[in-house]
Amino acid sequence: MRICVICEGCYPFVAGGVSSWLHGLIKAMPQHEFVIWAIGAQEKSRGKYAYEMPENVVALKDIYLDEMMSCHLKKLRRRALAPAEKDCLRQLIRCDKPDWSTVFRLFAHSSMENVSFLMSEDFLDLIEELSAQDFPYVGFTDYFYCVRSMFLPLLYLLGSDIPEADIYYSVSAGYAGVLGSMAQLRTGKPFLLTEHGIYTREREEEILRTNWVPRTSKTCGSRCFICTPAAPISTPAG
Numbered sequence: 001m002r003i004c005v006i007c008e009g010c011y012p013f014v015a016g017g018v019s020s021w022l023h024g025l026i027k028a029m030p031q032h033e034f035v036i037w038a039i040g041a042q043e044k045s046r047g048k049y050a051y052e053m054p055e056n057v058v059a060l061k062d063i064y065l066d067e068m069m070s071c072h073l074k075k076l077r078r079r080a081l082a083p084a085e086k087d088c089l090r091q092l093i094r095c096d097k098p099d100w101s102t103v104f105r106l107f108a109h110s111s112m113e114n115v116s117f118l119m120s121e122d123f124l125d126l127i128e129e130l131s132a133q134d135f136p137y138v139g140f141t142d143y144f145y146c147v148r149s150m151f152l153p154l155l156y157l158l159g160s161d162i163p164e165a166d167i168y169y170s171v172s173a174g175y176a177g178v179l180g181s182m183a184q185l186r187t188g189k190p191f192l193l194t195e196h197g198i199y200t201r202e203r204e205e206e207i208l209r210t211n212w213v214p215r216t217s218k219t220c221g222s223r224c225f226i227c228t229p230a231a232p233i234s235t236p237a238g
Helices: 018-027 065-070 083-093 100-106 111-119 121-134 140-157 174-187 199-209 215-226
Strands: 002-008 033-040 057-064 167-170 191-195 233-236
Touching (some): 033 174, 057 065, 083 100, 083 121, 083 140, 100 174, 111 121, 111 140, 121 140, 140 174, 167 174
Parallel strands (some): 002 033, 002 167, 033 057
């Protein structure tokens, strides 16, 4: 069996904790092949791993969030969005309960094209509508850039090529959980999530501790992580 392990900000870049547990788990199952699908913060970390890969790790696909800053965006033509699709995007931007199968279908393009949606008139229309409805006393510019910064990493990651595997496994929710859910929908293969912490709570605490993020943006940022899709199969982990 080939198992794709999806990691965010841990293995194989950082030693200890979840990374050590995962490294031991892979070594304890030499009868299986593993593919590591790792999300890192900075591209300068490429190749600088805290662990020597076990022999049964047959591939390592790493994505770095700072790479999205070098995307050359282009203005997209308006899409002929169906009412259900527009409502899905509205729910997504509101960090409510979007239909994630529709989200994955709408952003099944390259990372650059996905991110370019944030430069489109469709996006601007939705932002103007939601700003007036939900944050009428907040400066439009603040709200506009808050939403763009929240969804830039997500749309960038949705453009990733999915490694081939028999099962996809994530050690946390958040971006890794999104990629796992996307892989399940697009490949038809099962996805398993074991949460080794309370990911949404950890991200919320990080956002609340900052002294440079406006209060309204903190609220939006916290809800952004809460609205990410739950795994179809979820089991607790110690």
